[in-house]
Amino acid sequence: MRRSPQEKKRLSYAKDRRNTYGENDKSSRRNITLNRQLAHRADRHHADQALRGALGRPDEASADHAEQAARDRRPGRFRKHADVPLGEIVAARLQQRVRAGMDEPERTEARLARVHRHYRRTTP
Incomplete structure (x- = not known):
């Protein structure tokens, strides 16, 4: 299926991502x-430090304590930050230009309306 340029732009604003x-x-x-x-x-x-407590003479209580200490800690987890859709980036940059005095607010409002019109159609 062929897509029109307008449809391509809508999809680009919604699906393309940028690292922020x-x-x-x-x-x-x-x-x-x-x-x-x-x-x-x-x-x-952390697990190694907990299990080192059980070194030495074999003792049931210290072994149980060391094993429990090794299990108690929740594993560390690295979480990535999600990238932002291109439509949001474009809108933010247009607003930033107005704040910096590089563009007129009326002109930017028209551009923002166009960006939101394209961006909002494809997002739920």
């Missing part, structure tokens, strides 16, 4: 895996 986390989007490829690794490493470190 505040760092270089290319570095996210490396930092996401690094942060996941660090969370897993901290979990392993």
